[in-house]
Every structure is written in structure tokens, then in C-alpha cells.
Amino acid sequence: MNASYIQPQAWSLVEEGFNPKHVKSSESLFSIGNGAMGQRANFEEYYSGPSFQGSYIGGVYYPDKTRVGWWKNGYPEYFAKVLNAPSWIGIHVKVNGQELDLYTAKEVSVFRRELDMQKGLLKRHFEATLSDHTKIRVESCRFLSMDQYALGAIEYKVMVLEGTASLEIKSFLNSGVKNEDSNWDDAFWQTTTLHAQEEKALIEAQTNKTHFKTATYQGTQVFVNTHDRQTPSQTIKEDLEVGHLYECSLKAGEEVVAYKYAGYVLQRKHNKPLQEVAFELVDQAASAGFPALLAAQEKAWKQVWDMADIVIEGDVKAQQGIRFNIFQLNQTYTGKDATLNIGPKGFTGEKYGGSTYWDTEAYCIPFYMATKDQKVARNLLQYRYNQLDKAIENAAKLGFSNGAALYPMVTMNGEECHNEWEITFEEIHRNGAIAFAIFNYYRYTGDYTYIPEMGLEVLIGIARFWHQRATFSKDKNAYVILGVTGPNEYENNVNNNWYTNYLASWCIDYALTQIQKVKDGYPEDYHRIMGVCKLKDPELNKWAKVAQNMYYPKDLTRDIFLQQDGFLDKELTTVRELDKSDRPINQKWSWDRILRSPYIKQADVLQGFYFFEDHFDLASLERHFDFYEPLTVHESSLSPCVHAIQAAKLGRMEQAYQFYLRTSRLDLDDYNKEVEEGLHITSMAGTWMSIVEGFAGLRMREDKLSFEPRIPAQWKAYSFKINFRNRIIKVAVQKDVVRFELNGQTDLSIRVFGERHVLSPSKAYDIKI
């Protein structure tokens, strides 16, 4: 189902009219989060129709026992599941004894749901006629505070429009939750305490096995006609439910408002009893009041948008798309907590499990570097440094030794959670992306300190892995890398995937360079690291031999690198020639057919050209793009953005624009017919890259920002800001001019289409394009 029911608005997602068929999609699309927790846009009131309930707490997972067909040595014992957490949104309403339930109500009208991205609010209103003809109007507003990570708030109004009504409002917490995606139907949560006092309530629960001790809490205030504060008629305490019941009688025109301050507190963040922490939060929130919290929320989001917004003029769908992407990225990861990372579904669903993929390093870091303080990107790098020991253990399980590190394909705590052999054991290029991110971080921020302090140990572990993973082929008189899966997961267990070989060789070279640089510039760190890693010169020489003598598969006729050995044996018919009924091939074709086809899931050789653009000239990019893109089905959410960037670089703006639309509105337009399961969060950073690196052509060249701004024909103008080494540069691109504005203390030298320009603080600088 194409989610075209979402109205195109620049700052909002708006759904009008109630349609039960849209509920699960909307629950994904209207998800809210604050980096520490998140929720699908489930209704507060009871709903008996099809729905996918989801509340998630960052970093709280369950090691669900692995399910495989045939066990293979080295498989991890468990898969880290993103956990549906106890729910605190419940506000159930009974009207003259009838449960308010949109699925069964006699009539629902003027239903409107809005995700206000500017302010970070989920709003809803509707009118419902119940079976006794009582008609009510409900207005709700809910948000997760970007200001206080543990706090959420709801304002829930019920007005009587026709008839009189005796109302029961039940505000409650519920720990009777399940995961839809569970391997063995284990119970994930154990509820330990339910507590209610005054108008506050709390459920303490902890996850089985992982023992994350959490308190889900709430405080409720109920008013009739604004001022008439109600007291609960009853305290509710059941096995897995606790809360308060309020009862009142209203005439037509009267209303009742419930304010709910709620959220999660985690024991690992506090030394005090959780109840104390939680009820303090409630008291503070209640004493500030809903309007003040709302104002703080607006302010917090304003700060985000001030830096991260991209304004597009003349194309509201594109505008909505990019804002939706930026909004979701900020809801998922704020960079404040170094133990968290960017899960592929964020807080919008359960699928994929784990929280960290190579997506973080390959796709997300540029966005966070440019739109946040550089500490945020550094936190992401440090996350991997903290898990280096586990990466070394992981490599050891696969037979590597001497401190070789293989970072997992999917992880929550550093341990591998994925178990398909062709991915887990063979999609090892992920290791290279982690090294590349270190390079990229330094290239952009100029902050070298990360490398001597932490990064070099990571680079050494990775270089050791590549050195051991390569095999010397007597036949080729070169080093080969056998049995890998590249970024194009539609090929498995191939030999000499060019991207992997190239990246491996680069990783070793880069590690060698950094060892020398640290030796020269940070002798103390150098000695510490050499001691920890037990690294001596002869080993370095062996690495260098591998890097220098790496084999790269080539097609000499076409003058291109081959995706892998044997690629030319395939029947090279393009995607265009495929019948529509065969698409998407991952739903229509058996796996073997996909594997022996030439079709490419996402950028593979071209991913290498994206990372190492400077190593190749434009003509070479063009040859490779023209060979590989027509074979690419883009069935990964991570595919269109890289191609958008490269198409833009090749001056093919119409194609770039099409890729942009596909990446930015992937979920809004539900291209892959799976939005009900949740959103594609990590690819959203790719959308940002499509504009900033693609259309605006942002690059780092010789330690300077460089731009090659272009604009799609469909747009009047677009503008964005980037944070570059503690300066803010605003870039505004129009049809024939680009304007730069610098916010900082000193001049900044940049390049535009190769030419040097010097920006001065607070002065607009226009360049014809």
C-alpha cells in the first residue's frame, strides 16, 4: 500500500480521515523519540483493530536464542532483540460505560493525526459517536522530551459534543507487553513491583537474562473544564497494570483534560531507588505544567532545526521528505550517550534487532559530524573502541589470532548477533568502514586526538584482520581475499570482491601511516599502544606486503574493476530489460537465481568509488557508473543515496533527483511495502548526503571544504547549514547563484568548483554557478 494518504506539508505529516487500514503504517510514520526512548504512534485509548504496539528504550535488549536451520561453527548463540518495553501511554476512556474504541465506534469523523516535526509533537483529534449516540471530541498531544531524556508528556482532552456523559478515564501503565518478533516465545520482561500512590504509579520490571532494571512511571492530573482538579476514584492494581481511575459527569460543551507525565528510568543510570528518581521527575514536570514542557520541547527542537534543517523551495514533497529524514535521525540518536548507536529501525519497530550496523560508519557519521557538535561523531567512534575487545574475541572465534579484530555485522554490546554464514562470517567489509570512519572523522573535524587516544588500536586490530584474512595466490602472484560477501548482498561467498580488496589494502596502508604519525607526534601514546598490542616492525612489513600486492579483478576491455572474480561470466542484461513482474527480485526470485544474476542490491564497486573518490578520475567514475548502475536494483534502502551523489557529480541532475526522491520518501511513499514494520532510519542519513554531498557537492579537499553546487530542475532553491570545526556555514543554492554565510570568528577558505574563495564572518558571499 502506497502511503500516499500522507499530505505533503513542509513541516508536518498529516493524515486526515480515519482508516483502519492505515493504522499500522501511521504507527510507524508518526513515531516519536528522543534518542533515549521512542514509541510507535499507538493510540492512548483502547483500540481493538490491527495495530503493532511498540515502545522502546535505547540500549535495552534481550539475547534471544538463535534460530537456524543447520548450525554452523562460529554462529553466535543469540540474536539481540530490540525489546518492546512496558507501555506508559494508556489513557482508556469509558463513556456511559462504553469503551472508546475507534475500531468499533458507531461513527468517527474529523479524524486528524499530525506529526509536527518542527516542535516534535504527535497530535491527534477526532470526533466519535458511540452506540448510545453520545458524541465526543478527543484532542491529544504527546511528546518525548528532547530536553529531559527520561520524560514524556501527554495532554488528552475529551469534550462532550452531544448528550451528557458519565466518563471514566483510566490512566495506567502496562507491562503485559510482547515482541511480535521473537524466536522462541520467551518471556522477555519480568515485572517485579507495581506501585501506586497519590496520582503517581510505577512498574518496576527487568529484562530476563540481560537484567536491565527499569521503572516505567507516570503521574496524572485530571481537570474538568480546565480548573476543576479531579481526584482519582480508584487505584488500579492488577498483575501487570497499575494506575488510577477518574470519574466525572459532563454535559454537552464540557470537557475533561488528563495530563500525564511519564517515561522510563533505568537503574544503570542512577544510584538512588528508581521510584524516587521517577517520582521526582513527575513532581518537577507537574509543577512546571504541560505548557512549560511544551515550550521547552519547541525550544529544544528549534535548536536542532537551526543547525540541521534543509530548506527546499518549490518542491513540497522533497521538503517534507528531507525534514522527515532529519527529524527521525534526531529522534533516534542525539549523540549524548556513548553507549547508544543508530539502529536501522530506530525506535519504530523490532525488525533487524541489534542497534549497530556498518550503516553507522558508512552512512550516518557524515550527517552527525555536520549537524552536531563533533563530540557526537566522536562518541560514535568511541562506541567501537569500547567494543574492541569483543571484536578481537569475535575474530578469534573465526580462527584469527594475535589481536586481529572483526567487528560484528550486527551488535548491541559488541558481540555478534547475526547468523547467516554468508553475512556473519563473510560480509567482512564492515571492518573497513569502521577504519574509514576514523579517517573521515579526522578529515572533516581535524581532531587528530582520537587516533592516538583510541583509534589507532582499532586500526591495528583491523589491519591485523585483513593481513590474516588475505591469502597469497601463487597462481596470481598476488594476495587475494577469498570467500566474502560485499555490500551487494546479492552475491555470496565470492572471491576478490574489488571493494573488499581495495578497502582491505587501504586499511592496512592507513594503519601503517597512522602508526608512523603517532610514533612521531605522540610518543607516549605510541609506546603505550605498542605495549598493549605487542606490535613489532616485522609484523608491519608483512602487512605492507599484503597491501602492496593486493589483487584487483579487472576488465581490461571496458577498463573497469570487476565487482568480483568471474563477474563477466554472467549474462549482463540490465535492470531495464527485466519484466516488471520480476521486481523486486528479492521477493520474486529464489536466492540462487538472484545470486547468479548480474543484479546488484546496492552500491558495491561504486561504494568504493564513493569512499575513495579522490583516487579515481571523473572518466573512471563515469565508466564504472555506466557499467554498474544499470545492473543495480536498489533493493537496499542504502542504495539510492550513493548513486544520487555520483549522478550529481557526473552532472546528471535529473537522475540524481530521482534517486533523491527515492531515498527521501522511501517510507513516506512506502516504496518497499513494509512501512508497517517500522522506518528505515540509517538510510535517512543517506538522504541528507544526497543533498549536501550530492547536489551541493560538499567534499573535503586538502583540508578544506569544497563545493560543487547544483540544483535539480524541479527546485527553486535549497539551503542548509553545516558545522565545520566550530564554525557554521550556511549554504543557499539558487538556480544560478550560491550564497555562503559564515558564522564564526575568522575567515574560512573554501573551494567552489575548484576555485578558492575566502568567506568572512557574517558576510554573505555569492558565487555564480
Added chain:
Amino acid sequence: MNASYIQPQAWSLVEEGFNPKHVKSSESLFSIGNGAMGQRANFEEYYSGPSFQGSYIGGVYYPDKTRVGWWKNGYPEYFAKVLNAPSWIGIHVKVNGQELDLYTAKEVSVFRRELDMQKGLLKRHFEATLSDHTKIRVESCRFLSMDQYALGAIEYKVMVLEGTASLEIKSFLNSGVKNEDSNWDDAFWQTTTLHAQEEKALIEAQTNKTHFKTATYQGTQVFVNTHDRQTPSQTIKEDLEVGHLYECSLKAGEEVVAYKYAGYVLQRKHNKPLQEVAFELVDQAASAGFPALLAAQEKAWKQVWDMADIVIEGDVKAQQGIRFNIFQLNQTYTGKDATLNIGPKGFTGEKYGGSTYWDTEAYCIPFYMATKDQKVARNLLQYRYNQLDKAIENAAKLGFSNGAALYPMVTMNGEECHNEWEITFEEIHRNGAIAFAIFNYYRYTGDYTYIPEMGLEVLIGIARFWHQRATFSKDKNAYVILGVTGPNEYENNVNNNWYTNYLASWCIDYALTQIQKVKDGYPEDYHRIMGVCKLKDPELNKWAKVAQNMYYPKDLTRDIFLQQDGFLDKELTTVRELDKSDRPINQKWSWDRILRSPYIKQADVLQGFYFFEDHFDLASLERHFDFYEPLTVHESSLSPCVHAIQAAKLGRMEQAYQFYLRTSRLDLDDYNKEVEEGLHITSMAGTWMSIVEGFAGLRMREDKLSFEPRIPAQWKAYSFKINFRNRIIKVAVQKDVVRFELNGQTDLSIRVFGERHVLSPSKAYDIKI
């Protein structure tokens, strides 16, 4: 644990002394079966120690819902599980109120278990002292009738040695059985009726989903001191258990004997109510009496051995090994029922599921052709013909069309049950083995009628598959076969596996030849088949193009075919250089490491040299053997036999002998430390081939039997018989002479070491070797 506790005896397996650690291994090794049903050697009396209970009925399976990590298109929905069936062996004994249980008995002595392979009997005796110091002796004898497929019999004697005893003997049936190997803990059986009358009992149960309606029945007779027939003191009827209880009091020196006639009857074989069928069997058996049934059993096995026995002089372990193999093959498959096949674990365990692998065609058919009436092999071929429609459906699921057939990797009813993509979708060489078996059957039996009647349709479906599965590589200007797994499953998704390519090309050629032959000789069949298959000349031309222009990977320097493209990129260190601690690699190494190693699980290129020996000269075989065998870890039970045959052909008798021992005593000596799970049945046919094709060098050459007899240094002599086109030839090999004896009506011309000899009926013919 090496099962060295089995005493080497020429006709028996004997275990002496009771050791609970041996129980599960012995339950496998002492398994009994009659082709229609089989049992692990579980105790009749109660046993509380570690045990693996198993009773199996040929062809009765459950479609257990598939369990996978990540679903891939084309995977089958279920895996056919071999089902543990209701048990009829139960004879529980209470002595003065104490349950007889060898695991907890105060003392167990003179325990002896014997599998009498000559007569097909499982015998046991022991003495047990119970906690009240009563000492008893038990003697049991059990068999599954080779004469009446639905009948089994037990004689169970209890003697009081010391003290007096009041005994309770409970003879019962039990349908409260489970599979150890179950994906989702489904209930596999539903018990519908329990019935007891006089001394007979019956449980009707049917499998869920597959609805195999079965009756498990028994009749019991109990005598004290031989003559004093007892009547049951009680009828037992519980939820899943039915039977009779007998009570008696014995003094020292007295004994009680229970005779039990029991088994399974299946509704699909009968039009009458199962109870009627079953109780008729009981009545007949009881009226014949145990000694008469025993005599019939001996006679039936004598017929088997008369034809199938191999006698080895001077090496009792080798003798025991080959007899054990021949015995188990005959217990597993008798060839009487065309709906059955040869499961890899026979009736000895649950593992692998399904009943039919390419093992049948590649390894088992020669044994059955040479030791049984040729109808048996024809039944095995017809099994595949009957499943041709399903093979066509299976290919269609993977995107093939126009009647292309892909036989499943594992099946029970023709549907694919396996689901690892690298096997299910890619180990397609199995299709070739099915065509090869047709060729092999005609080559050996001279019975061409199978081809026009049934085989040609199978050959056409297979040829169509290969034609569609090949890809034309412009780069190589030849047809390639991409993305396959060869017999060496330690390589996955390789391109141009030589064995597969060679076999594919041969299959097409063979199909084309047979089409012409049927056209010429069987015009009616020809027209029928062309009509059914809608086959026209242009299609044949396309097939021919693929067969003629197939690509074969080669190493020109070594003048050998390469196992697959890129094989020479590997580090070619031999198995000898591996550290012991790395073996077996399938238990010690992660899958990716196995894949990129050069190590070979079982004959792959050499499997091709085995099938198509005549296509290559001896020097070529030697080159390939010397290149590949040192890289082979023989971690499949199917590996040593092919190598034994080839080593013998190369005159390397010591090596051939070592391979022989490994294949023949694989389970007896528990090489792979897994005998507890059941026996390796299909590889047992390989053991037979090792002697007959290996040492004796039996081949078909120009429509004649040909021999090149050799004898291992360790043996004084060996002899065997083969059934060749309704003649029996006995071959007896001594150190320097081979004697042929022909049982038939007319002379037979054979070749020995290339020289022609004519055998006359009933006359020994000695040839110096």
C-alpha cells in the same frame, strides 16, 4: 568415544558387561529392521538412564515446519521428519514390587548383548540383583520378521536365581512418544483408539498433517516354567498406554517367559479395519509359536546372505565390518515396496530427515543391482519417475520452465525438504546422479525397457534443467554453470564446478542419444513421450549447443581439471600438514574458514572420475588422485569408498585397504563420534563397492563383466557373489588366484585384467593373478 567395546566376531556384534555410557551407542549399533519398520536396540524393560528411544515405520513422516534464521524465497515450508513411532517393545518387570531397571539395580552382571547378523536376531541376557537382594536372570530375544513385514516377536525370560519373588510382568504398547529432533515441539501423533481384548492390545494413532493411520498391536502369552500358561491379572488402559499385567510367584530356579507378537499395520495398505488385520497377525503368529517364527527368520536371512555375503579370511575386523554393512543395508531396504527408499540413517535414528538423497543413485544402486533381483534397482529408479511431477514443480519454484526437472536434495514424497540455500538451490549435481543411475542400470542389467517406459521422461526433464541452468559467458565464449555446490560441500556457491559441468553436459548428451534410440526402437513410446513432453527438434539443438560448448576449468601446468573456477587461488597445503587439533575441520573451524581452505569433504572431481572412469586414462586418474586426495579430509561417510576404489585401481592396495577399513567400520569404531545418533546407512553400500569394484575391480566393459582382482596384504582370501542378468557368479580371490563359479544355464564371457575368459555353468574357473 571409540566403540571398541564391540567384540570382533565374524557374524555378530557382541557387547559384554553393562556400561551405561555405551547404552546410546549400542542402541544404534544393535538396531534391527526389516525394510518396513525398524527399531533402535532399546531395552524392553524400564530403563531410567540416558537412552535414545526410537521405533520407525518406513514411509511414515511428519512435515515439520521449517526453522530458518532468515527466510529466502524458494525455501520449502517444511522438513520431512523421520518419526519416532509408538513403541511395542515394552515388557516391564516388577520384582517384589521393585521396578527392574538396569540403571538403578544394585548389581548387574554377566550382561551380554548380541546382534546375530546371520539370523537377524537381537539377543540379550544379564543377571540383576535388586535392592532386596533378590537376584534374577533375564534372557531376551527379539527380531523383526524378514518374512512378514508387519510382524515382530520377542521372547523374554525372567528366572529367579536367589530368593523368592512375586513378579509383575507388564506387556504394553505406548504411544506417548516424542522425537528428539523437532523444530517446534509439535505433537506428531494423535492417538485415536486404545483397545484391549483377551491378551491382545492395539493403539490406533495417526500422524498430524500427513494423516498416516497406523495400528500398533501386540499379543502376549506368558508361561511359568514353560508349560503353565498365565492369564492376565489386569488389563491396563491409560491415556497413551494399553496392555496386560501378569502376576506370578517364583522360587529360586523357576522362570517365567513372555512371548510377544507385535508390530505395525498401516491403513494405506489394507481395506479392512486395522484391528482385524492386526489381530489376525497375532493369532497366526501365536499359533505358529515363537520357535517356528524364529526358524522362518533364519531362513529368510539365509536367503539374503546366500546372495549378498562377502567372506573375508584372515581379518575378522574387516569381516565383521562388511557383514555389518550388508546386514544394515538389508534391514533398511529390501526393494519390495516401490514407495520406500534408503534413508541415510535407515531405521536407526532421526537425523537428516527425509528418506531419499542422491546417495541412493550414486552409492546404493550398484549394491542392490548385484545382490538382489534387478526389479529392486528398477523400483528405485521408478521411485524417481513417480516423483517427476514434483521435480518439475520444484524447478518451477526456482524459476525454471518448460518441464525442466530438479530433483530435491532430500525428500519423502518428491517435495524438497532441505533448506539451506547453498544446498537446496545449488547442490544441483544430484540431478545428474539420477540420470547416471538410469545409464548404470541399463549398463549392468541390460534391461532397456525402463528407458522407453519411464526413464526417458526423467532424462528429458533433467536435460531441460541443465540447458536452462547453464549461462553463456561471452567472456569465455562457452557455457558456464554459475552458483553451485558440488559434492564437496566445503565449497558453496562456486562457479563452474567441474564435476557439475561435466555431468550436466553428459546428461544432455545421454538424453539426446536415448531420444534417438527410443525413436528408432520404440516408436510408440517415442510418440507418447514427445506428446507428453512437447519436445521438438529446435529445443534439442539448443541442448546440444550447451553440451558441446561447456566450459571446464583446467590447470594447464598440472594438466588437471580444477574443482571450480579460482581453486588455484587457495593455499594448497595438504591435510597431512594440518594439526591434529584442527580435525575434523567441520567441528573445529568456522564455516568461512572451511570454505576458503583447499580442503575437500568428499570426492568431487574424483566423483566424476568414478562415474566416468572410461572417459579418462589411468595417468589422468593418477594425476587427479594425487592432486585432490591429499586435500581431502573425508569428513563425509561417502568419501572413503570412492577413494578406496580408485586407490585399488592405481594398484595402491595399502591405501585402498585403509580407506576400506574407514568406510566399513565407520560406525563400529565410531570414527565421527556420533554413532549415538544412528548409523550411516547409505555409505554402507560404498563399503560393498570398495570390495567389489575396488579390490575385485568389477566393471562393465562393452556389455561384459570385467574384473581386475587384487587382495589386500592383510587378507588371506575373500569371496562374494553377484547377480548378473539372472546368473549368479561367485568370485573368490586368493593371494595368487581368482576362482570364478557360474550358476546359470549358459556360458558367460567375462574379462579379467582385460583378457577374455568364458565361464561355463557350475564349473570352477581359476585364473592366476
